[in-house]
Every structure is written in structure tokens, then in C-alpha cells.
Amino acid sequence: MVILFNYLTVQCFNCIIALVMNVEGRKIVEAIIELTLTFSKMIKFHPELEKLRAVELYTLFYLLRHGPCKMKDLAQALSMTKANITHLVDALERKGFVQRILNDLDRRIVHVYVTNYGKKIYDELIEELSKLVENVASKLKPADLVIISRGFEKFLAEFSGSKGGTK
Template identity: 30%
Template sequence: MDRQDRLQNFEALFWQLSRDVEHLWKDIYAKTFPGSQSRIMYLLEQSGPMKMSELANSLHITAGAVTTASNILIENGYISRLRNEEDRRVVHLDLTEKGSRILHELQNEGRAMMKLVFTDITDADLQTMTTIYQQAIANIEHLQKRNQ
């Protein structure tokens, strides 16, 4: 098998693994946060308080979809509305303590699942994979800078 064939084989395996792992994580989150609710929770965790319009733009969904999903999250105590002190018309959404705790529990469940997925990989292979991924990320960043 030549390098081109190995790269094509790797690409197919990479995409299959990516899809399978994404589905496993989605299944974990969907039990508690179905649909766009999980994406809203994730963004608020990563970015901190955000306006609904910012969430809609980041998630590429309508403001109405954000409102519907966020109302459910608010009713269940996972997020809250924060009024801007300078402009009371501006409303931000933020995680509550309960929302942060639930996200942490789901992340732990996901990490446990990942340990099972990669249970047969040796420490040496894990280190090699980590090095490979770091190099690939660096290559992507270099390409992005070049294309700016």
C-alpha cells in the first residue's frame, strides 16, 4: 500500500471515528438537553454570558429557536437571564450553578465513555496519537494564518 492509499484509508477511518464519537457524546447530552439546548449550554459554558442574538449567530439558528430552547432551560433552572446594568433592554443568558453542575456530570460521563472507546490503546500509542493531533492542529493553524 503506497502513501496515497494509506492516507485515503486513514481519512475514511478518521471520519468514521469522528462521526461515531460525536454520536456517543450527542447521546449523552441529548438525554438532558435535547436539540439546540445542548449547544446553547456548551456555548455559555465556553464563552460566558451571551445575548440571544449572539447565540443565534454562533449556532446558525433563528432567534426564535434560541428563545424556545432558552425558555425551557430557564424553566428547568439550568440558565438565567441577566439584565445589562447600563441598558436594561439588553438581556444576556448565563449558566446557573445547577446548569454548570449538570454539564460537569455529563462531561464526566463522556470522559468515562471515551476511556472505554480507547481502553485497548497503550500509553505509548496514546502519546503518539497526541503528538500527531498536536502537529495536525499546528498545521491547520498555519494554513489559516496563511489564508487570512
């Protein structure tokens, strides 16, 4: 089973549209979507990752990239309700990818952490993606790779600094 990355939050989608309102912008958005779909077809996912819904995978990715966080902050970061995040975290916890830990000072606060198992599976996925990217990159000219790398860095910097972007 291949996980199709077809979930974009309204917040992220609006951010993309706001940043790229011209024809070139549309080409960039379509290229990102095509790249994402191509990745999802070419990657040999870990059997455990295949059991995850796309939104669960995004939640896991967010936690791995941004570290443990409160349920409320996770809901806000992914533009979801607290109830939806609770269901997502429940599912990820049942599957062994995350765990909830109560704050020692204020037991009303719950932090979500990625488990060692979740980190291991993520590392395996990143290794698989890295091989795929290295294979494609080996076919490109070094100057093209520099342009692509700088372009991605600039794009990420813009999204991170813009309203509605991820940080």
C-alpha cells in the same frame, strides 16, 4: 433515553467539508460521527439531561465552554435565528439550566448565563465521559495516546482558526 448527537449546524458541516475534501477527510468525518454516536450509546446521562433535545444540549455546552453571552451572539455562534435561540433559551430556562440577566447599562441587552444547577449537571456529564475515555485510554499504548491527543489538538486549532469554525 439516549440523546443522539445528530445535530450539526450548516456552518459546522460546511467547515468540515471544506477542511476535509479527500478520502482521508471522509474517513475522519465518519470516525467523528461514529465516535459521537458511540459516546451517546455508552454514557449514562443524568435524568435531567435526558429531557434535553440535542440542540438544547449543544446550546448549554456552548454557554459552558464560552461563558455568558448576548442572545444575538449566541444565535450567531450556533447559526440560528434570534427567534430560534429565544425558544431554546426559554426551554433551558424553564428546565433550570440557564437564566437571562439584563445588562445594567442597557436594558435592551440580555445575557444568558448557565445556572449553578446547569454547571452541576454538566460536571456530572464530564465526569461520566472522563471515566469512559479513561477506560478506553487504559487499553491503548502511551505512544498512541500522544498521537490521538496531538491530533485532536491540531484539529481543534484548525477549526477554531478557520472561517465557520467555532471559537
